[in-house]
Every structure is written in C-alpha cells, then in structure tokens.
Amino acid sequence: xxxxxxxxxxxxxxxxxxxxxxxxxxxxxxxxxxxxxxxxxxxxxxxxxxxxxxxxxxxxxxxxxxxxxxxxxxxxxxxxxxxxxxxxxxxxxxxxxxxxxxxxxxxxxxxxxxxxxxxxxxxxxxxxxxxxxxxxxxxxxxxxxxxxxxxxxxxxxxxxxxxxxxxxxxxxxxxxxxxxxxxxxxxxxxxxxxxxxxxxxxxxxxxxxxxxxxxxxxxxxxxxxxxxxxxxxxxxxxxxxxxxxxxxxxxxxxxxxxxxxxxxxxxxxxxxxxxxxxxxxxxxxxxxxxxxxxxx
Numbered sequence: 001x002x003x004x005x006x007x008x009x010x011x012x013x014x015x016x017x018x019x020x021x022x023x024x025x026x027x028x029x030x031x032x033x034x035x036x037x038x039x040x041x042x043x044x045x046x047x048x049x050x051x052x053x054x055x056x057x058x059x060x061x062x063x064x065x066x067x068x069x070x071x072x073x074x075x076x077x078x079x080x081x082x083x084x085x086x087x088x089x090x091x092x093x094x095x096x097x098x099x100x101x102x103x104x105x106x107x108x109x110x111x112x113x114x115x116x117x118x119x120x121x122x123x124x125x126x127x128x129x130x131x132x133x134x135x136x137x138x139x140x141x142x143x144x145x146x147x148x149x150x151x152x153x154x155x156x157x158x159x160x161x162x163x164x165x166x167x168x169x170x171x172x173x174x175x176x177x178x179x180x181x182x183x184x185x186x187x188x189x190x191x192x193x194x195x196x197x198x199x200x201x202x203x204x205x206x207x208x209x210x211x212x213x214x215x216x217x218x219x220x221x222x223x224x225x226x227x228x229x230x231x232x233x234x235x236x237x238x239x240x241x242x243x244x245x246x247x248x249x250x251x252x253x254x255x256x257x258x259x260x261x262x263x264x265x266x267x268x269x270x271x272x273x274x275x276x277x278x279x280x281x282x283x284x285x286x287x288x289x290x291x292x293x294x295x296x
C-alpha cells in the first residue's frame with residue numbers, strides 16, 4: 001500500500017479551504033454589491049478592439065500608428081480626454097472606474113476639465129462605461145452623443161466555476177486593481193473576439209523607491225505630462241501606503257491579468273499585448289502592425 005505524502009495532502013487541503021473561503025466571501029460580495037450590468041453584447045463584424053492605456057509608450061503609437069488607431073475600434077481611459085490627441089482619436093468607448101472621478105463636487109480641477117471636455121468636445125457617438133452606481137445625471141453629463149453603459153466592479157476570487165458564472169453574467173470581474181482589467185472585460189462583454197493592448201506599460205517597479213522619511217514614492221508616468229496638481233495628489237495618496245501594501249496591490253494587478261487570460265482562452269477570445277517593454281506577462285506579445293496586417 002502506497003503511503004500518502006502528508007505535506008502534499010496538507011497543501012491540497014489548505015488550497016481547497018482557501019478557495020472555499022474566497023468563494024464564500026465572493027458570494028457575499030455578489031449578493032450585497034453586484035447589480036444588473038448594462039453592457040450590450042453585439043456582433044462587431046470581425047472588428048478588433050484596441051484598448052489605449054495611458055502609459056508613456058502610447059506616445060509613440062499616437063505619433064506613428066494613427067492610421068491603425070483610426071481604422072479600428074478604440075477604448076480610452078481616465079484622463080485621456082484632457083489630451084489634444086483625444087479629439088483626433090475619436091474613441092468609440094471610454095471607461096472610468098476610480099472613485100476619484102466621482103467625488104461630488106470634484107476636488108480635482110483635472111476631473112472638472114475631463115467632464116467639461118466630454119460634455120463639450122465629443123461630437124461623435126461614444127459609449128462611456130461607468131460603475132453601476134453612477135449615471136449621466138450623477139456625473140453631470142448631458143452630451144447626447146455619449147451613451148452610458150454600466151459594469152460591476154466586484155472583484156471575484158475562489159473556484160473557477162464560480163468566477164466564470166459571475167464573469168459571464170457581468171456580475172463581477174477579476175480583482176480590478178487598475179483600469180485596464182475592467183477595460184478588457186468590457187471589451188469581452190461587448191462581444192469582441194480580438195483585443196489589443198497599447199500603452200499598458202505597467203512598469204511602476206522602475207520608479208518605485210522609499211525616501212529618507214520612509215515615504216513610498218511611486219511615479220506612474222503617462223503618455224501626457226501630469227500637471228502639478230496631479231503630482232501632488234498622487235504624492236499625498238501614497239503618504240499613508242507602506243511598501244508591502246503597495247507591492248501587494250501590484251501583485252493583485254498582475255495576477256488579475258492572468259485570470260483574464262484564463263477566462264478569455266476558454267471563450268476563444270484573443271488578447272495581444274502590443275506595448276513595448278510592458279511588465280504584463282499574461283498575454284502574448286505581438287507588434288501592432290503585425291497583428292493588424294490582416295483582416296479576419
């Protein structure tokens with residue numbers, strides 16, 4: 001009779017108990033926090049979606065690849081509407097998730113500028129994805145060209161079966177530690193079968209340090225230049241965050257990309273990372289022009 005490897009058995013039991021606990025916690029979150037989403041799934045006639053993160057590498061794409069960006073459906077995020085390139089890009093989609101955007105009244109002049117630009121500058125049909133508890137009225141949006149669709153921000157952990165049911169229903173998503181996670185999931189929920197990531201540098205570790213006052217300094221550069229107010233806001237935000245807490249947030253973010261990859265693969269959805277130097281290791285890397293050289 002073969003002996004049981006007790007350490008391996010203990011690890012398996014521990015894993016099952018951990019997944020059970022995560023699943024129970026997720027069920028409670030779904031019951032309390034999740035609402036009916038409104039993202040519409042449709043047939044895009046084989047068109048691909050290009051998600052435009054705001055990482056510094058996007059500047060090269062805006063300078064050299066505008067022909068590709070204009071020929072495909074694009075999704076912009078966060079403060080992209082405050083840049084001159086936004087009007088030229090005319091993205092089909094826009095997504096906001098960070099609670100910072102929804103303070104009422106806004107405490108950040110950049111947020112005020114963002115919604116002013118969305119209200120006054122968008123003269124093409126654009127879908128704005130917002131968390132389920134927000135509406136056009138609640139953010140002071142009155143532009144008839146902008147259509148609101150809502151998504152849940154409930155992060156789901158636990159057994160894959162539970163996660164997949166929640167993801168399929170749009171009731172939850174992999175833990176959204178940054179705006180790229182809900183952006184990819186929104187693309188999946190909208191029915192895209194091919195998604196390309198640009199400006200998804202995620203190279204924050206390059207700029208991470210601790211100063212002589214034991215404050216964590218994490219500079220997160222964008223393709224545009226951040227104003228003094230934004231730099232002060234970020235510095236203030238990180239004053240009360242310890243290094244181990246920040247690294248855990250990074251770990252969750254990178255792990256969530258692998259969760260998106262697992263989910264997308266099971267549904268025959270292709271996600272390519274065309275961001276040079278990106279730290280995301282979940283999705284296959286391809287050059288933007290190589291990917292877009294053919295039409296499906």
